[in-house]
Amino acid sequence: MVKGKIKLLKEALESSKSIQTLDYPGGDPQIDYSKPRFGSGAKYSHICEGLRGVPQYSEEDCCGCAACESVCTANTIKTEDVNGKRIFTIDLGRCVFCGRCEEECPEDAIKLTSRFELAYTGPDSQNLEKVKFERDLILCERCGNPVAPVKQYEIYSEKVVKNLGEKWREQSKEDIEKAGKLCRECRRRNAYTLNLHTRKYY
Amino acid sequence: MGLKQKARLYSPWVFHAHCSGCNGCGIEIAAALNPRYDPERIGVTLHNNPRHADIMLVEGIVAKQHVPFLKRTYDQMPTPKAVVAIGSCAITGGVFKPDDDKGPSYTQGGPVDRIIPVDVYVPGCPPKPEAIIDGVIKAAIILSKRE
Numbered sequence: 067m068v069k070g071k072i073k074l075l076k077e078a079l080e081s082s083k084s085i086q087t088l089d090y091p092g093g094d095p096q097i098d099y100s101k102p103r104f105g106s107g108a109k110y111s112h113i114c115e116g117l118r119g120v121p122q123y124s125e126e127d128c129c130g131c132a133a134c135e136s137v138c139t140a141n142t143i144k145t146e147d148v149n150g151k152r153i154f155t156i157d158l159g160r161c162v163f164c165g166r167c168e169e170e171c172p173e174d175a176i177k178l179t180s181r182f183e184l185a186y187t188g189p190d191s192q193n194l195e196k197v198k199f200e201r202d203l204i205l206c207e208r209c210g211n212p213v214a215p216v217k218q219y220e221i222y223s224e225k226v227v228k229n230l231g232e233k234w235r236e237q238s239k240e241d242i243e244k245a246g247k248l249c250r251e252c253r254r255r256n257a258y259t260l261n262l263h264t265r266k267y268y
Numbered sequence: 269m270g271l272k273q274k275a276r277l278y279s280p281w282v283f284h285a286h287c288s289g290c291n292g293c294g295i296e297i298a299a300a301l302n303p304r305y306d307p308e309r310i311g312v313t314l315h316n317n318p319r320h321a322d323i324m325l326v327e328g329i330v331a332k333q334h335v336p337f338l339k340r341t342y343d344q345m346p347t348p349k350a351v352v353a354i355g356s357c358a359i360t361g362g363v364f365k366p367d368d369d370k371g372p373s374y375t376q377g378g379p380v381d382r383i384i385p386v387d388v389y390v391p392g393c394p395p396k397p398e399a400i401i402d403g404v405i406k407a408a409i410i411l412s413k414r415e
Binding site: 086088092157158159160161162183184185186188 | 285303304305306309352357359360361362387388389390391392393395396398399402403406410
């Protein structure tokens with residue numbers, strides 16, 4: 067117990083040598099403020115590497131696959147398929163800054179920034195980040211149900227053909243032309259008539 | 269700006285209402301009020317009595333058992349008063365409200381703004397101490413404009 071008190075006293079004496087209070091609002095994060103400066107106090111530079119702040123979305127890169135929605139822990143990101151369009155709504159008030167969407171996004175369209183002072187004064191405030199954007203969907207040729215966003219279809223139909231071996235490339239190209247724009251249910255029903263079954267590859 | 273409003277702007281006393289949260293935001297509030305961030309230089313002092321406070325910091329989803337006590341604490345504060353909801357639980361229900369279709373958890377008394385009027389929302393899980401100070405400053409500006 068005595069040892070602990072001595073340790074506490076030592077720390078108290080050390081902290082009394084310089085000012086422990088950090089400046090608010092803080093300084094420039096580019097400058098090294100790690101050494102506390104006597105007089106004006108240490109500037110705060112707590113924007114360290116890997117700080118998870120507000121997520122930023124780039125609408126250009128987004129392919130509309132909704133992978134971010136499926137991993138979102140607090141249902142911040144929501145999608146709806148209405149009239150041939152997929153509508154994304156992102157409500158910052160629910161976000162827990164876990165960073166799962168950034169990990170999962172195949173096109174790197176979501177990135178967490180280091181911005182964290184996000185207080186807003188009401189639902190109509192300018193600081194409130196409510197993102198809303200749309201992606202066009204491909205509709206099924208037979209039944210009219212949504213299949214996938216246009217951009218995602220373009221990117222992944224190329225990727226599938228590229229990653230396959232040369233042996234099956236021609237055949238899978240034909241399959242994509244035949245059944246690429248059918249919904250999941252129609253593809254399952256017509257697998258026999260369209261000769262889509264995977265057994266032909268063996 | 270009159271003398272009263274000026275006095276309120278430069279010395280808002282805060283009261284910390286812990287409404288059945290996980291204590292994550294509570295620890296951040298405690299960190300925001302310590303000498304490292306030193307909110308006393310902008311006049312913010314923690315007070316344990318709502319009758320002496322100007323701003324209430326509410327944290328956590330408000331459980332159904334907790335709703336009447338939060339209302340009573342709010343009524344005990346003298347006017348003018350301001351409320352700051354801290355953390356995603358207090359703002360929208362956060363992870364305790366998994367889906368709109370399924371409805372909220374059966375213990376949840378709703379987000380804070382269903383029970384008492386909220387002026388400033390501070391998102392984060394938990395928000396950083398600097399973010400809380402930012403919210404309190406915004407609440408103090410709102411408070412100084414009220415009669």
